[in-house]
Amino acid sequence: MPSHGGEMMNRKVNSFVGVVVLLSLLSLLSAYAKQHPGDSPVFKDRPAQVMPGAVKAMMLGATMAGQRIVAVGVHGVVLLSDDQGKTFRQAKAVPTRLTLNSVTFVDNKEGWAVGHLGVVLHTVDSGETWTIQREDLNSDRPLFTVWFKDSKHGFAAGLWGLLLKTTNGGNSWDVVKLPIAAGATKGDKNLYAVFADKKGGLFIAAERGTVFKSTDDGQTWKVIDTGYPATLWTGVALRNGSLVVGGLRGRILCSEDGGEHWKEMDAGTKSSITDITESSDGRIFAVGLDGVSLQSTDECRSLSISSRPDRVALTAVVLNSKGVPVIFSAAGPANVK
Template identity: 30%
Template sequence: MNRISMRRRSLLLGWMGLPGLPLAGWAAAPDLDPLTHAAAMHVRATTSVVLALGRAGTRLVAVGERGTILLSDDEGQSWRQTACPVSVSLTGVSFGDDRNGWIVGHGQVVLHSSDGGQNWVRQLDGTQVAQIELSAAKASRDAELIRTAERLVGEGADKPFLDVHFFDANHGLVIGAYGSILATEDGGKTWRSRRAEMPNPGSRHLYRIHRRGEAASPELWLCGEQGLLCRANGREAAFTLVPTPYKGSFFGMASTRATLLVHGLRGNLWRSTDGGASWARVEMPAPVTLTAATVLSDASLVLVDEAGKLLRSTDEGASFTAVSLAKAAAFTDVLPARDGAVVLASARGPLRLAPFAPTAAPAAATPAPASASAGKQTS
């Protein structure tokens, strides 16, 4: 597992996101198994490491280390912790509608909420995933897939899911380490492996799902390790490889109607204006890993990196300029707020950046205050 490079700075904290306490160490003490041990409720949860952001209607959801789940009902101005049934690091969150949401994390855990993120239950973990993989491999009669699945069964729940995307309340996709990719068509009640549909020799890690277009008929992209970039024209369509000039890891994408951007290690940013047929490198101010990207309501593009920089483009991604911030943190995700602000996931918790002025004047990213109920379990 030492070749894995975690999307969105899960690498900040080691394999489990828990310094000095790997998964095997937790499993040796049954009462501290992070897949069954609920996350601690803590008054300082709003300043802990968060790795991903999602939206449930008017609510924002941030997830991160040790099972931290934070909720904001005011576009990121204040946050409160809610209970989580596991204490593994959580790496991705997606809502299919205003109420139904899913979180993924280490141990290949999948959590589900049916009330807008207030309450969560465990739907899936790595032990179950391994059995799903084995059943699918045997059905395919592919000797290599069977060997891979048998190894997964033997290794147990020691790998992470790294991203999740739900198109609606029923149809979703989860991806992660060593080429894992599962789909559901019934809101997570059952899952099937799509590993055999992926052109992924060597089982390279899959870091990020990017949807372009409408949920019913999307253009679907997967970003991965060693330059892996795949596309499917439809949520059930087969994936095909998209060649790029870069052979390092890609951690994410952003797109407009005219432009595709894919980003990754050491400041690598590649741009396509012909749907991925050709790519040109965009020069960045520094060779720092780019962790997330998004499009804002003013149509500008923003990137964040692991050194705490936010970069903005107003020319469809042809060039980027660093935005001056009062405080920096290792940024792990970025999400546009509905009031024009920018919400950032970081090593210091969720941050909120004021809307950009028309002149793009320097702005300050500051921690959002915890609400009075932070650290208390809510119903």
């Protein structure tokens, strides 16, 4: 989720755990900084360990696979819940110990997860077991987000403008070149969240207040400047067609015209927003660093805020099959003792 080092270091963070969350997503980069092309990989991947303390691991992404909640995080930990998020257990077999940042499912069985070193994992049994579809042990370009339209067509995106597209369920991936914004000298904005609206529009929340938009299934993309400089970590298209994105310093922006114009919502916090989702009845839930949770019942026109006393960094939120938000944090599922 963090952007380039300068922005990250200059930013004031009120929670030490929040700093850990930010740094963890780039924790592997220093290991490859002195590596030269052609060198042997400095990292040898191994399967994730099944650990008693896995439910306390930092989780960074979560989604629903039918009635099951699937969450992913550091050390290749994948957590599963079949009781609406009351309890979690570790997946049976995950072939990597790399940090996993994002997960998505197209039905109750088939899903994908992505993470450091560009790893892409695939499952066809609701997250119980996973296989590696892609991994680049010689590269320092983690994937931060993954989204699939159906069982064949999907996108994954990450560091330095890396956007990958598949048309065969992840068996192969092609690099998609994104346009460079007017006046910019390079097009390497980090990409943090791919999401879609009901009209077929695709969007990518990126750094420096940028949103990329495609209306032709990702064949071509348009650069949208929201007018706000803060990096955007997350985004969602609402049922009414509006777009909501969030990121650094508590920024939550809304567009009612497909991204042409944006207005900032008063989040009532400077804690960075890490995830946003919408329920079937139109409620909006957001979470952020410093234990911050936000909710809106009027399509994001107004927001109510609450904060956990422990100020643990909240990293992801998913709505269970009953519409109840299940929140994840730097210390595992936030509501599991």
